[in-house]
Amino acid sequence: MNPIVRPVKKESFKTRAARDFRRNSMIYLMLLPVVAFYAVFHYGPLYGLQIAFKNFSAGLGIWNSPWVGFDHFIEFFNGFFFERVVTNTIILGLYDLIFVFPASIVLALMLNEVRNRMFKRTVQSITYIPHFISVVVVVGMLVDFLSVDGLINQLIAYFGGKPISFMRLPEWFRTIYTSSAIWQGIGWGSIIYLAAISNIDPSLYEAAKVDGAGRWKQMLMITLPGIMPTVIILLILRIGSFMALQDEKILIMYNPVTYETADVIGTYVYRKGILEASYSFSAAVGMFNSLINFVLLFGANYLSKRFTETKLW
Numbered sequence: 208m209n210p211i212v213r214p215v216k217k218e219s220f221k222t223r224a225a226r227d228f229r230r231n232s233m234i235y236l237m238l239l240p241v242v243a244f245y246a247v248f249h250y251g252p253l254y255g256l257q258i259a260f261k262n263f264s265a266g267l268g269i270w271n272s273p274w275v276g277f278d279h280f281i282e283f284f285n286g287f288f289f290e291r292v293v294t295n296t297i298i299l300g301l302y303d304l305i306f307v308f309p310a311s312i313v314l315a316l317m318l319n320e321v322r323n324r325m326f327k328r329t330v331q332s333i334t335y336i337p338h339f340i341s342v343v344v345v346v347g348m349l350v351d352f353l354s355v356d357g358l359i360n361q362l363i364a365y366f367g368g369k370p371i372s373f374m375r376l377p378e379w380f381r382t383i384y385t386s387s388a389i390w391q392g393i394g395w396g397s398i399i400y401l402a403a404i405s406n407i408d409p410s411l412y413e414a415a416k417v418d419g420a421g422r423w424k425q426m427l428m429i430t431l432p433g434i435m436p437t438v439i440i441l442l443i444l445r446i447g448s449f450m451a452l453q454d455e456k457i458l459i460m461y462n463p464v465t466y467e468t469a470d471v472i473g474t475y476v477y478r479k480g481i482l483e484a485s486y487s488f489s490a491a492v493g494m495f496n497s498l499i500n501f502v503l504l505f506g507a508n509y510l511s512k513r514f515t516e517t518k519l520w
Contacts (some may be wrong), residue, residue, distance in 0.1 A: 220274060259491040272487075279491035288475060294497075296310065296471040300449040308445055310389045311396030313439060318397065319404050334394025348457040349387060350374060374460070377467040384469075388453065399441065400434055407433035433501040439517040447504030450496050472496045 215507040228235060254269070259279060283289060321327040337345070347350065352358045353373035360370040373379045411429050420428065454473030461469035470490060480489030512518040 234489060242371060255482050256494060258487045260495045261487055263487040275487075279488045280495060282488065283492050283495065284322060288470070291467070292470055292472050292475045294320060294345035295468060296450050296452065296473075298468075299381060299452050299471060302381060303388065303452070304445060306364075306385050307388045307392060308442065312400055312434075315397040315400035315404060315428060315434075315488060318401060319430060320426070321493045331394065331397075334397070336394070337391045340391070340455045342453070343459060345391060349383060349460070364394050366517065375462070375464050377469070378466045380461065380465045380469045384453075384457065388457075394426070399437060401432040401438040404430060436517045439511055439515060440519065443504065443507045443511055443519055446507040447500055449503050 222434060258269055258272065260271075260274055260276060262275050263269065263272045265340060267273075318327055318330060321330070354360070355372055357441075364370060371379070371493045373383060385406070407429065411433075412425055417426050417431055450472060452471055452473060454471065454477065457469055457474050461474065473496070476493050476496070477488045479485045479492065508519045
């Protein structure tokens with residue numbers, strides 16, 4: 208005689224959620240400050256984005272200010288500074304992807320090949336330190352080193368060259384910005400790649416040695432493919448912030464003489480919003496910048512999902 212199989216009653220989502228909350232109440236309690244932080248400081252301000260489509264008046268408030276549709280966006284697209292700020296933002300974003308992003312990968316690969324542990328730790332400590340220096344101090348150091356009577360110009364003069372006013376020449380701004388970004392982030396960025404390298408199975412290196420592979424081929428055939436998923440994920444995130452540069456650093460570094468190559472969307476938003484009190488216009492420009500980053504993030508993730516097995520979601 209066959210046993211009677213009774214159908215299992217499916218629990219509702221509400222029942223399962225209540226049971227999970229009772230079981231993990233302390234974990235949810237620990238999560239509460241994080242949720243509150245994002246709700247107040249990240250999602251709450253989204254309410255103010257509507258002023259990008261209004262002529263905001265402090266007397267009328269956000270809700271009662273008159274709607275103007277896309278007028279501020281059209282004004283920005285037809286504006287005199289549109290081409291300059293967008294071009295500068297794209298160029299500095301490309302410099303970041305081409306020079307700053309791979310620098311941490313190269314350092315991690317080089318440190319992985321170092322066998323002297325004392326030397327390796329010393330290099331790691333030295334390269335981590337710039338990450339903890341404030342932007343104001345970093346720019347102050349740049350001004351001191353690159354001034355007409357600074358260390359760099361003294362070296363140039365020692366070898367017979369003429370002093371260069373680096374901080375007042377537009378053609379030098381991108382080089383200074385990018386090279387200082389590499390100096391600030393190369394050590395800190397290498398931490399994730401070193402952690403990824405440490406997770407690679409050591410037996411793969413042993414097998415490669417048996418097959419006669421040298422250190423160079425081991426790095427190319429084992430180490431690089433081993434960290435490639437991490438590289439792709441971080442690259443997608445980097446592309447998602449392509450138009451979001453270190454605006455506060457540029458604000459301290461640049462001056463009207465270098466606007467030609469230094470003025471980006473972030474600094475333009477600051478001038479229009481804070482200095483000229485054009486809140487609606489600056490909100491529209493900032494929204495345009497954020498939308499570009501949003502599209503780039505989805506596009507990068509889509510391409511990664513299509514051509515590799517690595518994706519954010």
